[in-house]
Amino acid sequence: MTLLGAVWAWLTNSVHWQGSDGIPTRIAEHLWISGVSVFIALVVALPLGLLIGHTNRGALVTVSIMNVGRALPSLAFLAFALPASFALNLGLGFWPTVIALVPLAIPLMLVNTYAAIRGVDPDLVEAARGMGMRELEVLGKVEVPVALPLIIAGIRNAAVTVVATATLGALVAGGGLGRYIVDGLARQDYARLLAGAILVALLSITTEVAFAVIERLVVSPGLRLDRERLALPDAGGAR
Amino acid sequence: MTRSDELLGRAKGGATVEFRQVSKHYARSANGQPIAAVRDLSLVVQPGEICVLVGPSGCGKTTSLKMVNRLIEPTSGQILIDGVDVMTVDPVALRRRIGYVIQQVGLFPHRTIAENIATVPELVGWPKAKIRARVDELIALVGLDPASYRDRYPSQLSGGERQRIGVARAMAIEPPLMLMDEPFGAVDPIVRERLQNEFLDLQRRLGLTVLFVTHDIDEAIKLGTRVAVFEQGGTIAQYSPPAELLMRPATDYVARFVGSDRALKRLAVMRLADLRLSPVSSAGEGPVFSAETNVRDALAALLLAPRAAGTVVDSSGVPIGVVTMETIASAVQPVAASLE
Amino acid sequence: MTIQGEPLVRFDWIGNNLGLIGERLWEHIFLTVLAVGLGLAISFGLSLAIRWNGRLYLPITSIAGVLYTIPSLALFALLVPFTGLSILTAEIGLVSYTLLILTRNIVGGLEGVPADAREAAIGMGYTARQLLLRVELPLALPVIIAGVRVATVTTIGLVTVTALIGQGGLGQFILQGIQRFFYTPLVVGAVLSIALAIAADALLVGLQRAVAPWTAVKR
Missing domain, CATH: 3.10.580.10 (CBS-domain)
Incomplete structure (x- = not known):
């Protein structure tokens, strides 16, 4: 039997579609870990990015710190998350993975949000103020909608990075699709290994596509001329 | 709020604007010396007049304009609109009652033409039906077809059309005063000429008071009821009707600024x-x-x-x-x- | 500082393993330089192909983009059945990740050369080859090096992941630490790989200034 045949057989084996090590469970775990991490990062990064983008206060310091954060290896985040999780008595599995993923995602979102808001044409902001918008209205009615494609690009980049890195959570006894890869490597079970790799790759690409769809739904068609420039993925961020 | 309702509260006709010894200084950290952008400016604009502030770049004309709606606040002096000091009014309420048009127009790219024009009516909470009717009225007022322009986005308009919509947006709640900062500066000369004529016609019909900034002396002479010629350092060299400016320039600077062809320019205003x-x-x-x-x-x-x-x-x-x-x-x- | 009885760093372990640490650091640098070097060579070829025919840009960057989106561990895992737990597997993966960044920056850098500089050079009789080597490349160098910076820092991070396929340089310390709940190698591996990334970035910034002094004012 060829390897591809073995992978196909593995993927279509009904045993692998049920139970705690089944594909649906692993996908659900993967999405749950990623979703919680992206959500926590979003709650931190978005307001902060909007604030420093709008006021430009503390921008240099924040962005410098974030750029260093962006350069850190993802495995290093996991390395530090493990002792941190033990120190907080959060144990293995879910929490060390989340503790690793949140600081990984924050810089990607924050820097993009900040840059997106700063990038809004100052004439628009002046026109908005000149028409009598309050600061929050300037931010909410003009800056955010105009910056939205770039803000979403940042969230997308962070989400894809998180989905990719959540794979490494299997190293700290986390669930998710990384399980198949780590176990496949350990047992030299190449069918499992390849199936896991294919599933993770598909999940990453699906995340990417899902955000492209979200962007299309929430971004004003009036901004679509800029789409081409914004569709390029942001450089940086090892996965 | 009561203060601002009373200020500019009328629905029709223009406001009176008065600058009383207004100065604006910027502290420069380089040598610590304050630098005057506007120095001791005094002038009165009567209701229904177009007052054009003209001068070279950096002469303080835009600063003067922005002090009226408090985008910039004066260091000293007073600016009165219908006798009320703008510094005593909530800036947000003040700006909602004053039309504001800038050179780059600043149409919001994410909002349709109708939504752009509806910006201030929405901010002040007009009912939807009233906004809708007013939007169509304004699009027609600036010479475009409401049915075909209402749902377009700014990126789908030509430069001239954007300027028209910019003017329409500024007039949405019939402000008695419009501030215009080089509003026709970014369009080609033929379109500019047409926009100027249409704007003059509109302004006369509505009796608006307008403060208009330009660096183009020909535009100043064409549009101004009175023209304030600024010189470097933020002072006014002459403030008079265009014909007088051309016939009797107060200083050599003004004579040079209006140009050696001012006799011909004068003929154009007679x-x-x-x-x-x-x-x-x-x-x-x-x-x-x-x-x-x-x-x-x-x-x-x-x-x-x-x-x-x-x-x-x-x-x-x-x-x-x-x-x-x-x-x-x-x-x-x-x-x-x-x-x- | 100790966590559940285990100190975060045992300095005696570090003292006893200095030789090994140096070896792994060297391995890490070697894997990185090899990957970025090969990536640069391939990207350069791809960029020249794109210059020769602009329609190649979209397909090339799309494929590189898909490669870039695939999680590193998944990509390595996909290769293992074919190329084994080898340096070849590591390098194929690492090089793949550099292609998008490098190709985009090389093409972007060359396209960013002011048309007047190009025209002047052609007007003075430069051949196409001389134009590329003496005018366009030098002017595009800051953008290209900016790409190399991102690619290098990214690669240093990804090399740690190759520990899972038996390579990994400093990543092996991290993996060992995670698997044995032994924090010292974990901290050593993480700190050194971060330090390496920062040092490499600083080195390339220096290189950028040296080869393109006219950009020193801007960042």
Whole structure:
């Protein structure tokens, strides 16, 4: 039997579609870990990015710190998350993975949000103020909608990075699709290994596509001329 | 809020604007010395007038304009709108009652034309139906077709169309005062000419008071009821109606700024009716002009006419006099003399 | 500082393993330089192909983009059945990740050369080859090096992941630490790989200034 045949057989084996090590469970775990991490990062990064983008206060310091954060290896985040999780008595599995993923995602979102808001044409902001918008209205009615494609690009980049890195959570006894890869490597079970790799790759690409769809739904068609420039993925961020 | 309701509270007609010894200084960290952007500015704009602030870049004209809606706050002095000091009014409420148009227009790219125009009505909480009706009215007012423009986005408009929508947006809640910062500066000369004419027509119909910033002296002369010529350092060199500016420039600076062709410019702001015409002779003389024709156009026609004379008729077509080269020359002599 | 009885760093372990640490650091640098070097060579070829025919840009960057989106561990895992737990597997993966960044920056850098500089050079009689080597490349160098910076820092991070396929340089310490709940190698591996990334970035910034002094004012 060829390897591809073995992978196909593995993927279509009904045993692998049920139970705690089944594909649906692993996908659900993967999405749950990623979703919680992206959500926590979003709650931190978005307001902060909007604030420093709008006021430009503390921008240099924040962005410098974030750029260093962006350069850190993802495995290093996991390395530090493990002792941190033990120190907080959060144990293995879910929490060390989340503790690793949140600081990984924050810089990607924050820097993009900040840059997106700063990038809004100052004439628009002046026109908005000149028409009598309050600061929050300037931010909410003009800056955010105009910056939205770039803000979403940042969230997308962070989400894809998180989905990719959540794979490494299997190293700290986390669930998710990384399980198949780590176990496949350990047992030299190449069918499992390849199936896991294919599933993770598909999940990453699906995340990417899902955000492209979200962007299309929430971004004003009036901004679509800029789409081409914004569709390029942001450089940086090892996965 | 009560203060701002009272200020600019009328629905129709223009406001009075008064600058009282207004100065604006910027502290420069380089040497610590404050630098004056505007120095001791005093001027009055009467209701329904277009006051044009003109001067080279960096002369403080835009700063002066932005102090009216408090985008910039004066260091000293007062700006009164209908007698009320703007510094006593909530800036947000103040700005909602003053139309504001800038050169780059600043149309919001994510909002349709209708949504752009509806910005201020929405901010002040007009009912939806009223906003919808007003939007269509305004699109038509600036000479576009509401049905075909309402749902477009700014990126789908030409430069001239964007300027029109910018003006419409600024007029959404019938402000008694409009602030315009080089509003026609970014369009080509032919479109600019047309926009200027339409704007003049609109302004006269509505009786708006307008403060208008430009660096183009020709635009200032064409649009201004009065023109304030700024010089470097934020002071006014002369504040007078365009004709007077051309006929009697107060200083060498103003003379240079209005240009050596100011005699011709002056002709462009005079109508044939303003001239002392020769009596009508029995035989019809040369080309026939309406009394409202500007003298510069009449001169251009006379230069091509065989006998260098033309008949001026009133609005009902009755001849009221004859215009000749001499008539025109005598009208601009004071200017010619001061050119020596 | 100790966590559940285990100190975060045991300095005696570090002292006893200095030789090994140096070896792994060297291995890490070697894997990185090899990957970025090969990536640069391939990207350069791809960029020249794109210059030769602009329609190649979209397909090339799309494929590189898909490669970039695939999680590193998944990509390595996909290769293992074919190329084994080898340096080849590591390098194929690492090089793949550099292609998008490098190709985009090389093409972008060359396109960013001011048209007047190009025209002047052609007007003075430069051949196409001389134009590329003496005018366009030098002017594009800051953008290209900016790409190399991102690619290098990214690669240093990804090399740690290759520990899972038996390579990994400093990543092996991290993996060992995670698997044995022994924090010292974990901290050593993480700190050194971060330090390496920062040092490499600083080095390349220095290189950028040296080869393109006219950009020193801007960042």
